Amino acid sequence: MPLDIAITIQLALAPAFLLVGIGQFLVLAAGRLGRVVDRARILADILPVEPGPEHDGCVRELRLLDRRMNVISLSILFGTMAMIAVCLVVAGLFAARHLDMPLTGVTTVTFVGAMGLLILGLVTFLYEIRLANKAIHVRSDIVGGPRK
Template sequence: MDQLPPLATIAQAIQLSLSPIFMLAGIGSLLNVLAGRLSRVVDRARAVEALHPASQGPEHDRHVWELRLLDRRMTVINRALVFAVSSAVMVCIVVALLFFAKLVRLHIGTSVAIAFILAMALLIASLISFLVEVRMSLYAIHIRPELLEREKK
């Protein structure tokens, strides 16, 4: 009959998995921010879509420009979400591998390290996508020069 792992072994596995769990909590916060931004972009797109049919001339052109920018922002946020979720999944795999390796005394340190590096790379990709989307939103919010001109006397 196989012997169950001692309590100390399980305690060590839990200690090993704490750092990745904190990383998972941070990724969860990032996902919350990204989902909120996506929701706001979708709401803005719906509002501009409602204005689009009734607009003409320069106003129509601005609506088309904004809709194109909002569409690109949705794509970038979605990419950031995919990277963040993929990173979270890899962190979960790291934790599972740590426990599994510790409990059955496997020497899979290289596999765990590769999974953690992949999790970090996906998180970096998500953060870069987030930064790109923030820059795009700042580009969209610039006040048009014609609105900043003083009234002519």
Template sequence: MQFSPAVSTIADTIQLSLSPVFMLAGIGALLNVLAGRLARVIDRARELEQLHPRSTGPEHDRYVWELRILDRRMKLSNIGMLLAVSSAMITCAVVALLFIAVLGRFHIGRYVAVLFILAMVLLTSSLLAFLLEVRASLRANRVRVELLEKR
């Protein structure tokens, strides 16, 4: 007789997979934020690239300085997105492996745990890249001292 898991076994597996699925929702939200920030950085870089050739003196130096920060922000956003997508893919593999383990009666809990830990490390690294990108944006968006009127 062929093995057919009980509905309760499938229901238990679905319950086990809920945490990784919620994690996927969070990763999706993070990717949305990162993509939005990257789009704004790209728009600003394009604007400065048009102003750059026509500028001279301190204005030119300011554009170069800001373009360097924007370049760093683009790199950090891309790294964050790569790490988040990698985390999401591994999380999907965790969910699939949970079902494969139940349906095939495989004892692969250790591998599932290691993959889930890897997904969390990648997600944490993505959040770190996001934090560094935000810090870089704050550096670029401070009000210049020469514009502040001291009393």
């Protein structure tokens, strides 16, 4: 029996490292979300009351920031769900060993689901980065000419 537990712990080690990696991804995404929220608050505070080009520019940027917040939140949701699925894989490994039940099918499906959720989280994160790059611009009078 002690050997069974040791083998199960060895099997659970790889998913544990995966949890660390996903956790770091979530820290990164949460940091980006915080920065976007801070920028939106600053813009909302300086939003000109009078309609005009400055007002319209601030509103455009606020809309983009709102979209980025939604995308980052979705990425965090997928990452968190992936972590939960990986935790279920680890729990399934121990339950299968302890209960002497073949849960390989359930564990496999759960692990594949975790990978799918992680992929969705990373794809939405990549999309948010693309949105952020669209918002970054340097005035043409500084760089000399239109942006390519």
